[in-house]
Amino acid sequence: MIMTNNTLRSFLLIAALVVALPFATTSNTLAATILIYGMAAMACNLLVGYAGLLSFCQGVFFGVGGYVAGIVLLDTGIGLIPALAIATVVSALVAGMIGAVSIRRTGIYFVMLTLAFSQMFYFLAYSQPDITGGDNGLNGVPRKPLDFFGLLRVDLDDNQVFYGLVAVAFLAVYWLLRRVIESPLGSTLIAIRENGTRAWAVGYDPRHYKVLAFVISGAITGFAGALDGLLLGIVPLSNIDLRMSEHIVIAAILGGAGSLFGSAVGAALLVFATDLLSEWWPRWQIILGVALILLVIFTPDGLTGIWQNLKARLGSRRKAGTPAPAGERMGVE
């Protein structure tokens, strides 16, 4: 069975949203950006929300994915799909390595290790301009067409078509992550997050699972980074810096750590809001700062928490049978 009825229903709903997105935002490129960051946020959530690993090096995977795809497409005759595959694999490897070292510590020490790796890779990126383009970025990434073994060619120059590719990728990633979370691997990760020692006692080596979580997260983040490089035609240095890692983590938590789709919504909100707000007020980040503080204090579960709250309120009303008197209902809001 591919998925339960419930999951199928949510999946279709999300697919509908994905189709509607470019129309809602009136921009194919903005919609594509939202989905790309959505993938990165969901992958981050696997670590932060489910595995309980606050990783501040997601930008490393995002950047590595972009650079590898960019270099392969620029310097070799390799086609789009293999290039994306290579980028994904390399990011997974890097994530595995970083994960294997970082998980030797927990808590704030783990966070600091990921931060240190983030800085180290940033240094690597700008100090090797012959490979990465340095601070100018890796320019001129060609958007080669999709080529299915010479049988079917899909040109991606049209941004609408490219969005189609990103949309399919997003849905595939969402489906994959859903499967991972609902699988024994997912429950093991949650068990390890709740109580690592007990998990060990029952026979699960937390380290293997944590590294696996890193590998999956890194692979998806790298894949998203590669798509970003194709969207922009450039892999900027900023894709691999600490700020990027921060933004991805914020998106994941904003949406709700522990809710996969929530983090995608968080990413969407962040991208969309920053776009809108910056037009209106150059100092808009003050609003973001306030929002983050309010979020932590009042709804740490982010948007998902707000959503669950609303559902619970409406749900309890239905259970009670009688509709509440008008006055009280208004008071609730």
Added chain:
Amino acid sequence: MAIYLFQIINGIGLGMIYFLIAVGLSITLGLLGFVNFAHGVFYLLGAYLTYQIAAATGSFLVAALVAPLAIGALAFVLERGVLRHTYDLPHKYQIIATLGVVLIVQELVVVGWGPLGHGVTVPEALSGIVMLGGFPYPIYRIFVVAVAALMAVGLWLLLERTRFGALVRAGSESAEMVTLLGTDVRLVMSGTLVLGAFIAAVAGVLIAPIRGAEPNMNIEALGIAFVVVIIGGMGSFTGSIIAGILIGVIQSVMSTVWAEGSQLMIYVAMTLILIAMPRGLMGRA
């Protein structure tokens, strides 16, 4: 050869500033278990207030005395209003909340003082250089080292010889115990955060004539602070001094040995310590 000697001495000077930036964070982290990504803003505001007060009164001394007190007060308000609500939350929420604080403060600084930085002139009495071997060294930097050393002694006395200090040390071992002994732990916590902010603000004041005040300076300060805290050991006063100086020396010597890597080296050092000695050099087992 002489250059290396100079770099070591220069590094110690730098290290004392790093110690000031980091020690507040170390104590806060050790006592409260509170991850404060906003720690750098006290440093930032210290520098900006110094600029503002010095510009208004023409006196660096007045600025140096007033700014840290003002920021201590600000830290108190911040702690009461925002931060204390997050003490019981998991680290990730503390990080998000303090990142929010950073965003707000940085943007407000730009609103108040513009996106470009501002300079603070070295006070007349402290300008000028002495010769160390064949190398000039600013008298002002010697002054900074002296002040940092004084603050270190003062802080040590505070921690070792006062009731407050004893509570802080005890609280970092066990907050429950301290409450059971009848003290309002929350006051100790506020006090600790305010103290940390005060010291970081002093660092900002001291650094202002060297580097000026600019809106992104808190980012570098935070990075250094965490590195020093991790290497020195959370909650350890001596650890902060040793680590601060170590980092300063590494950075300085690297400028001659491998200049490009001088910033990188401190992160490599932190990683190595984290893997080999996770409690840091002086952290408790």
Added chain:
Amino acid sequence: MERRKFIQMTAMAGLGMGGLPLRGALAQGNAADLFMVSAFSGPFAANGKYGEMGGRLAVKRLAAEAGRPLNYTTIDTQGNVGVATRKVQEAVAQKNARIFLGGALSSEALAMSREIHKANGLYITYVGADEVTGSNCNKSTFRWSVPTYGAIHETVAPVADLHPQAKRWYTITPQYVFGEGLLNNAKDVFKAKGIEHVGNSYHSLQEKEFSGYLANAVAANADVLLILNFSQQSIDTLRQLANFGLKKKMKIVVAWSAGLDHFSTLGADICDGIYFGVQYWHQHDVPANNEFVKLCRENFKSAPTLFTAQDYSITTMAIKAIAQANSTDPAKLIPVLEALKWDGLTGEEKVRAFDHQVEKNYFLLRGKPKDKMRDADDFADVVGLGKSFVPQDQSECKFA
């Protein structure tokens, strides 16, 4: 909010002053849509804010010459390459934008240049990366500023001539691609002038502590310290070297300086005696500049900085091209621009057809002591100026 008010003020002032020949404008063709792309938020917010002032001033001043209404719209890149690229793509798709001006960062500009070229648009920029009119050049892109070749040749060579005894030069170079470009050009000039390059310290992109590198320069017994970093890093370097008393020990040359902005931040005491290479200097005595400075003092109550001057210049170029070609179609504007020659803020300025680089003066300034300043902006004297650009046979630019 500030921006909107300024727009209102400018619009009203424009209508009140100069006096748009409305009848003429309506008779002569559609409005020209100019899109100014820069950072208005984030770490490079100053670029956008002051740049827009210059751009709108040019629009106001040349409204009559344009012969058609000019719409000047700003796009905030937030100092982020991804955002910049995306917003250009959106502007092209949704607003039919074809004429773009500006760019806060070299990386932004390179990315936007490619997008705009794909859309057969026109892009005039002022970022420093050599690649813009070098290996990454394209038919759509023009660049106003002098890149590394000129910046070095118009600073290192004249200073070497001014101080023939100063043979030992030490360099401090940031690990930007741009920094590398400055260094390579410097090495060429060193060779030509018989200068001994006694050492170089690279430093990271986030470096703030330069005392170690200054010590290296002292240890190498340098006569001249050539500073190849820029923006905040050059400010930090200068402040620190002044603290270390290095100004008495060696000559200091800053090859790439933003000029007035930095001088105001640093103050006359630090700037005194230091050589600065700048793209623009408000005291340069040519009619176009004198008029521009006057306009700035009237409208903004201060002397113009580089940000204002460069946006004024590129907007001027665009409007002149539109007027001459009597069209807003980039295909018609590009040939006009390729042959454009005008009296600019730095003297005579003209475009080189083979790489779309504007040939203009680069200035060598020397800071002066406080007691010699005649007004609050009189930080430095011009001790040299000139036009140096990579010759065609050595250029990497080949239009596809």
